[in-house]
Amino acid sequence: MNVYYKMGIYLSLLFVTSILSEETKMAQASEALRRQLTDENPRTSLGSSLYPDDQKFSKDIDLETAETLLWKNNLLLIASRFQIDVKKAGILQAGLYANPNIAIDQSIFAEPTQRYFDTTRSGQSVIQVQQVFLLGGKIDKRVKVAELNAKISEQEFYDLTRALITKLRRTFYTIYFYKKAVVFYDQSIASIEKTVESSELAYKRRALLQAEHLRLKALLFFLKKEREDLAIKVYEKEAELKILLNDDAYRDARVEFAPKINEKQLDSIVPNNVKLEELVEIARENRPDLKKALQTLRYEEANLELQYANAIPDLSFGPVYNRGGTAFQNYWGVTAQLTVPLFDRNQGNIQAAEKAILVRKQELKNNILEVENEVAVAYQSARIKDALYKRFIDAYIKDYSSLSLDMIMSYEKKYITILEFADFFETYRSSVVEMLKLQTDRMEAIENVNYAVGKGIFIPKSENQTTPKSEE
Numbered sequence: 001m002n003v004y005y006k007m008g009i010y011l012s013l014l015f016v017t018s019i020l021s022e023e024t025k026m027a028q029a030s031e032a033l034r035r036q037l038t039d040e041n042p043r044t045s046l047g048s049s050l051y052p053d054d055q056k057f058s059k060d061i062d063l064e065t066a067e068t069l070l071w072k073n074n075l076l077l078i079a080s081r082f083q084i085d086v087k088k089a090g091i092l093q094a095g096l097y098a099n100p101n102i103a104i105d106q107s108i109f110a111e112p113t114q115r116y117f118d119t120t121r122s123g124q125s126v127i128q129v130q131q132v133f134l135l136g137g138k139i140d141k142r143v144k145v146a147e148l149n150a151k152i153s154e155q156e157f158y159d160l161t162r163a164l165i166t167k168l169r170r171t172f173y174t175i176y177f178y179k180k181a182v183v184f185y186d187q188s189i190a191s192i193e194k195t196v197e198s199s200e201l202a203y204k205r206r207a208l209l210q211a212e213h214l215r216l217k218a219l220l221f222f223l224k225k226e227r228e229d230l231a232i233k234v235y236e237k238e239a240e241l242k243i244l245l246n247d248d249a250y251r252d253a254r255v256e257f258a259p260k261i262n263e264k265q266l267d268s269i270v271p272n273n274v275k276l277e278e279l280v281e282i283a284r285e286n287r288p289d290l291k292k293a294l295q296t297l298r299y300e301e302a303n304l305e306l307q308y309a310n311a312i313p314d315l316s317f318g319p320v321y322n323r324g325g326t327a328f329q330n331y332w333g334v335t336a337q338l339t340v341p342l343f344d345r346n347q348g349n350i351q352a353a354e355k356a357i358l359v360r361k362q363e364l365k366n367n368i369l370e371v372e373n374e375v376a377v378a379y380q381s382a383r384i385k386d387a388l389y390k391r392f393i394d395a396y397i398k399d400y401s402s403l404s405l406d407m408i409m410s411y412e413k414k415y416i417t418i419l420e421f422a423d424f425f426e427t428y429r430s431s432v433v434e435m436l437k438l439q440t441d442r443m444e445a446i447e448n449v450n451y452a453v454g455k456g457i458f459i460p461k462s463e464n465q466t467t468p469k470s471e472e
Helices: 002-018 023-038 063-073 075-094 138-204 210-245 263-267 276-286 288-310 347-412 418-453
Strands: 057-062 101-106 125-133 255-260 315-323 330-338
Touching: 057 063, 063 075, 063 138, 063 210, 075 138, 125 330, 138 210, 138 255, 138 288, 138 418, 210 255, 210 418, 276 288, 276 347, 276 418, 288 347, 347 418
Parallel strands: 057 255
Antiparallel strands: 101 125, 125 315, 315 330
16 A cells, blocks of 8 residues: 555645646656655655654454454353353253251150150151152153253354454554554645645635635535544454453553554465355355254254153152151151152143254254355455455555646646645545455454354464364
8 A cells, every 4th residue: 555655645745736826846856756656655654653642552463363362251151161161060950969858756745755856765856858760761861961062052152262363453453444544544644734834824825716725625624524533443353352352451541452463464365266065065054143043943952852751750759767656666667659640741831842853953044044144245345345355455556646746747747726726635545545455344244254154264364373162
């Protein structure tokens, strides 16, 4: 984007030449502008502060570092990890046996001895111990249901990760390109302000028409307003990024981000290199929400098995000791208790579980259909915006460069007025901003493909960069 900055400086300085009465100064300025278009100038730093407050400062950050901080510090991800631990604790609970039940029966008043709460051999005491035995494999089925519930929670975590990673990348690219636009506005405003000051003096000397002077002031006001609106958007996006990263190094409100991106790597992304059918297949294998829907179906199937097992009554079994309450002074026996499933055979819960399976099957089919169409839409959008960007990025800049030189020659020969230069600058400004917006939209469309597929297919990253992975 070096040409943008060169052309911005070039056109802004061109306005200064329009109010100079000396032919030599205008010729020198024109020659300097021609040199700017041909010389290689270093790119303006993106780390410059967007705000006039001297206390603000920028910090460099690349996408790989940002994603690492997201995985480490994001509060929503941390909370989701704890939620997985909660569900895994349910597996432990589901596998526990029931506690034994101990019952003690002690007589209040012993008639023969005329004693209260007589615990001696002359009194009556009964001790009974019972253990509940779950029949029908209830414990194993409960554990299976709890395990599937934990897997559902894991897929919710990966789905949340997918959303947050996509949001991070979109925000990162938006800040980068918005800041480039702000730099362009800053350069243009600085030059236009000098032009307006010079035109003010020229207007007082009656060397410049009032209409031309007001047009320049209106252009300056419009640029400042657009710049401030864009700066506010940058500030909002930076606040979103700070929340996502949750890192002490960037938490201070005075910190500004200076995203580091290799644009050549971005331009090397070609959505057409992958076929739609391949993306759909990858989405079926990697989308966490599809895996969650599948796990939910398995959960309902396991729950149906558990409900059938719950229809089987449990057995309570244990010893009993009775002293002084039977024909024998010390009586030992066993007790067994079993509920007869005469009326309640868990019919309602079984029927509800059967219907829930039908519901989950239809939801899974609908989710698959939604994923296929979501991938198709994201893929076509990325292809269109990528083609539009690459069709105009080179020829577009070259056309404006040659046109700018023609405008210089036309103005030097008095073929056009300063108002025509102002119209050209407005068109140029709009074109530069729209091109930056197209770059932002293109990367958002590419990230939409990654989100729809559930895997980082089109990502400019190093080999050791962490990407979200789903588990079966």
